[in-house]
Amino acid sequence: MASTGPVPVREIPGTYGPPLLGAIADRFEYFVTQGVQNFFKKRIEKYESTVFRVNMPPGPPFVSDPRVIMLLDAKSFPVLYDLSKVEKKNVLTGSYMPSTYFTGGYRVAVYMDPSEEKHKKLKGFCLEVLRNGRDRYFPEFSRAFDELCAALEKEMESSGKASFSDEIEQLIFNFLCRSITRADPISQGLGSNGPSYVKTWLGPQLAPILSSGFLPKILDELTIHSIPLPFWLVSGYYDKLFSFLWTHAAPVLEMGEKQFGLKKEEACHDLLFNIAFNAFAGMILMFPNIVKYVARAGDQLHRDLAEAVREAVRTHGGLNARALESMALVRSTVYEVLRIDPPVPLQYARAKTDLVVESHDGFYGVKKGEMLGGYQPFATKDPKVFDKAEEFVPRRFMGEEGGKMVKYVLWSNGYETNETSTDNKQCAGKEIVVQVAQLFVAHFFLRYDSFAIDQSSSSVTFTTLKKAIF
Numbered sequence: 312m313a314s315t316g317p318v319p320v321r322e323i324p325g326t327y328g329p330p331l332l333g334a335i336a337d338r339f340e341y342f343v344t345q346g347v348q349n350f351f352k353k354r355i356e357k358y359e360s361t362v363f364r365v366n367m368p369p370g371p372p373f374v375s376d377p378r379v380i381m382l383l384d385a386k387s388f389p390v391l392y393d394l395s396k397v398e399k400k401n402v403l404t405g406s407y408m409p410s411t412y413f414t415g416g417y418r419v420a421v422y423m424d425p426s427e428e429k430h431k432k433l434k435g436f437c438l439e440v441l442r443n444g445r446d447r448y449f450p451e452f453s454r455a456f457d458e459l460c461a462a463l464e465k466e467m468e469s470s471g472k473a474s475f476s477d478e479i480e481q482l483i484f485n486f487l488c489r490s491i492t493r494a495d496p497i498s499q500g501l502g503s504n505g506p507s508y509v510k511t512w513l514g515p516q517l518a519p520i521l522s523s524g525f526l527p528k529i530l531d532e533l534t535i536h537s538i539p540l541p542f543w544l545v546s547g548y549y550d551k552l553f554s555f556l557w558t559h560a561a562p563v564l565e566m567g568e569k570q571f572g573l574k575k576e577e578a579c580h581d582l583l584f585n586i587a588f589n590a591f592a593g594m595i596l597m598f599p600n601i602v603k604y605v606a607r608a609g610d611q612l613h614r615d616l617a618e619a620v621r622e623a624v625r626t627h628g629g630l631n632a633r634a635l636e637s638m639a640l641v642r643s644t645v646y647e648v649l650r651i652d653p654p655v656p657l658q659y660a661r662a663k664t665d666l667v668v669e670s671h672d673g674f675y676g677v678k679k680g681e682m683l684g685g686y687q688p689f690a691t692k693d694p695k696v697f698d699k700a701e702e703f704v705p706r707r708f709m710g711e712e713g714g715k716m717v718k719y720v721l722w723s724n725g726y727e728t729n730e731t732s733t734d735n736k737q738c739a740g741k742e743i744v745v746q747v748a749q750l751f752v753a754h755f756f757l758r759y760d761s762f763a764i765d766q767s768s769s770s771v772t773f774t775t776l777k778k779a780i781f
Contacts, residue, residue, distance in 0.1 A: 318667075318674050319673075319674065320667055320674045320675065320676045321673045321674060321675050321676075322675075322676070323360075323362055323363060323364055323380055323675045323676070323677070324358035324359075324360050324362075324363045324364070325354065325358055325363035325364030325365055326364060327364060327365070327366055327378050328366070331371055333366055334366040334370035334371055334377045335370060335371070337365055337366035337367070337370070337377075338366065338368045338369065338370045338377075338532070338536065339532065341367075341368055342368070342522060342528055342531060342532065342536065343528045343529060343532060347656075347686075348688075351381070351383055351686055351689060354381075355383060359672075360670070360672060360673070361382070361383040361384040361387065361670050361671065361672070361689070362380065362381070362382055362383070362384075362387055362668060362670045362673075362675050363380070363381055364378065364379070364380055364381075365379060365381055366378060366379070367379040367381075367405055367406070367684055368405075368407075368519065368520050368536070369407050369519035369520055369536060372537065372539070373407050373519050373539060374405075374406040374407050376406055376682075377405075377406055378406075378681075378682060379405065379406070379659070379682045379683065379684040380668075380675075380677060380681055380682065380683050380684070381683075381684050381685065381686065382668065382670070382683060382684065382685045382690075383685065383686055383689040383690065384670050384671055384689065384690060384693050384695070385690045385691070385693035385695065385696040385719060386669055386670050386671050386693075386695075387668050387669060387670040387675075387685075388658075388685040388687070388689075388690035388721070389721075389726070390660075390666075390668050390683065391658050391659070391660045391683060391684075391685050392660075392724065392725050392726070392735070392736070392737075394424075394425060394426075394734075394735065394736075395663075396662065396663055396664065396666045397660035397661060397662055397663055397683060398424050398426075398660065398661045398662075398663050399423075399424045399425070399660055399661075399736045400422070400423065400424040400427070400661070401418075401422050402422075402659040402660055402661060402682070403421050403422055403659070404517075404520055404657075404659075405520070405657065405659045405682070405684060406659075406682055407519055407520060408422060409515075409516040410542060412541075412542035413512070413515070413516050413542050413545075413549070414580050414581075414583075414584055415553070415576065415577075415579075415580035417576075417577050417580045417581065419433070419580065419581045419584045420433035420434050420437065420581055420584075420585075421584070421588075421589065425733070425734050425735055425736060430733070431733040431734075432571045432572060432573055433571075433573070433577075433578075433581050434732075434733045434739060435571055435733050436566075436567045436570075436571045436573060436578060436581070436582075437581070437582075437585055437739045438731070438733070438739050439566065439570065439571075440491060440563055440566075440567075440582065440585075441739060441740055441743060443563070443566075444490040444491050445743075447489070447490045447493070448490055448743065448746065448747065448750075449630070449631065449632070449750070451486050451489045451490045452486050452490075452747060452750050452751075452754070453630070453754065454489070455481075455482040455483075455485045455486040455489070456482065456750075456751070456754045458481070458482065458485070459478050459479065459481070459482040460758060462478045462481075463475065463478055463773060463776065464776065466478075467773065467776055471774075472765065472772050472773060472774050473772065473773045473776070474770065474771075474772050474773075475598075475599060475602055475764075475770075475771040475772065475773055476595075476599050476770040476771045476772070477770075479595065479598045479599065480506035480510075480591075480595055481503060481505075481506055482598075483506075483590075483591055483594045483595060483598070484496065484505040484506045484509065484591060485497065485505075486747075487586050487590055487591060488505070488555070488559075488586070491560065491563065491582075491586065492555075492556065492559040492560045492563070493559070494555075494558075494559035494560075496555060499555075499559060500551075500554070500555045500558070500559075501551065501552075501555055504551075505552070505555075506591070506595075507548075508548040508549075508551055508552050509552065509587045509591050509592075511545050511548045512545045512548050512549045512552070512587065513587070513588065513592060514540070514545070515539075515540035515541070515542070515544060515545060516588075518535035518536075518540055519535065519536060519539070523535055549583075552583055552587065553579060553580070553583055556579050556582055556583055556586075557579050560579070560582060563578075563582065564578045564579055564582070567582075585739070585740075589738070589739075589740070590740060590744075593654040593655060593744070594654075594744070594747075596654040597648070597649070597654045597744070597748060598748075598751060599770070599771040600648050600652045600654070601644075601645065601648050601748060601751065601752065602762075602764065602771050603764065603771055604647075604648050604651070604652070604703045605644065605648075605705075605752070606762065606763060606764045606766075607703065607766070608703060608705060610761055612644075612705055613756070613760065613761040613762070614760075614761070615640060616640060616641060616644065616752065616756045617756040617759075617760055617761075617779070619638055619639070619640045619641060620638060620641060620752070620753045620756045620757055621756070621757065623635075623637045623638050623753075624753075624757065630750075630753055630754070630757065634753075635746065635749055635750065635753060638749065638753060639709050640705065640706065640709065641749050641752045641753055642708070642745075642749055643705060643706055643707060643708040643709045643713065644705040644752060645745060645748040645749050645752065646707070646708045646717060646720050646727070646745075647703060647704060647705055647707050647708065648703075648748075649720055649722040649745075649748075650691045650692075650697075650707075650719075650720050650722075651688070651691070651692065651703055652688070653687045653688060653691060653721065653722040654722060655687070655722070655724075656686055656687045656688055657684060657685070657686055657687070658684070658685050658687060658724060659682060659683065659684045659685075660682075660683050661680060661681070661682050661683065662677050662678065662679050662680060662681045662682075662683060663679065664679050665677065665678055665679050668683075671695055687721055687722070690721060691719065691720065691721055691722075696716075696719055697716070697719070708720075722738075723737050723738040723741035723744070724736050724737050724738055725737035725738075725741075727741075756779075757779065758778070758779055759776055759777055759778060759779055760777045760778070760779050760780060761775075761777045762775055762776050762777065763775040
């Protein structure tokens with residue numbers, strides 16, 4: 312019998328370039344000359360490897376060490392979740408972490424490693440908040456969806472088109488606040504300004520690692536990618552959001568104090584971050600993506616979704632949990648959107664010890680303390696895992712074989728088949744996010760037979776909404 316020798320461990324390809332200049336050059340290519348997708352694709356081609364070294368934004372002056380080992384395939388990427396090998400302390404946004412001034416002076420749970428005692432308390436608090444609100448998710452989403460449709464249909468009547476991207480923000484914010492606090496933000500303190508307050512607060516935190524979307528790219532480099540924006544610019548908006556939760560989430564905050572030993576002030580800041588950053592910011596990307604991909608798929612998918620939804624509702628006596636569970640096509644469609652266009656594309660971790668990372672094409676040595684990063688769309692569109700990986704296939708996750716592939720949907724900072732807990736960094740709301748996404752599709756096709764959007768627009772704008780004919 313032939314013996315096998317030790318596995319050869321390769322040197323990781325790539326270079327960081329000279330200090331300071333290398334980081335600025337990589338950032339310029341990332342944002343200006345290549346764009347995110349090509350930034351990674353060109354390096355995969357150059358190094359003939361999906362594992363390589365590169366500087367990741369924001370670089371100086373925000374961080375002194377932007378060096379990252381990128382993992383861009385489905386085999387190497389999951390090491391970012393292996394807490395026996397990596398640490399997740401202060402790496403939500405890579406080597407850059409926004410000032411704690413943006414969160415009341417507290418370091419919130421998403422920046423903590425599960426080994427930290429406070430992480431267990433704060434995530435446990437978050438999970439309990441979500442459990443406490445579970446009876447309100449269905450009715451509150453239905454209420455918010457009806458409000459959304461009323462606004463969309465009014466706009467369609469007056470102008471012949473309707474901006475979904477604008478209106479969905481109000482649905483998400485109202486749904487989250489009502490479900491968690493039982494209070495209505497519109498009539499109890501914030502009016503319709505909640506979404507704009509959240510986005511204004513998010514802006515300075517995310518500016519160093521995103522494009523502005525309205526400035527020329529070169530001006531982004533000279534402004535938001537070079538000059539930190541201070542908290543005081545947005546403090547008034549944050550204070551209003553905090554005040555709303557401090558007043559209307561008082562029972563929840565008291566639970567955090569009594570059950571988890573948290574200061575009420577810290578619990579409120581962490582709750583606000585979870586609502587505004589984790590949930591709201593993710594959902595304002597996810598819902599438009601659902602509409603965009605379903606619109607592009609065409610009328611046949613619309614008919615199939617409408618039939619599946621309406622049959623389930625008839626069978627189970629309404630749009631309830633049992634009906635939603637039976638909608639296999641709806642669930643598969645949601646998973647496919649989350650696979651092909653995950654709302655949070657970048658994940659990071661730091662090596663706890665010397666380790667070996669395995670990709671499809673080899674083994675690579677990583678030293679303790681090195682930063683690892685992954686661009687999720689490359690992992691979830693890996694052609695060695697998924698057939699037609701670049702295509703939107705709504706039925707991909709249906710049936711026995713499709714069910715086996717659900718594991719490789721990674722949007723929640725872990726395998727979709729894993730459970731979130733206080734001992735890991737998987738999204739606390741992973742089950743609820745998928746459920747709410749399914750609820751959106753179900754409500755939509757109960758109300759409408761089909762729709763179309765402006766395919767030339769970067770935002771999602773309806774050009775037709777055809778009311779349901781049963």
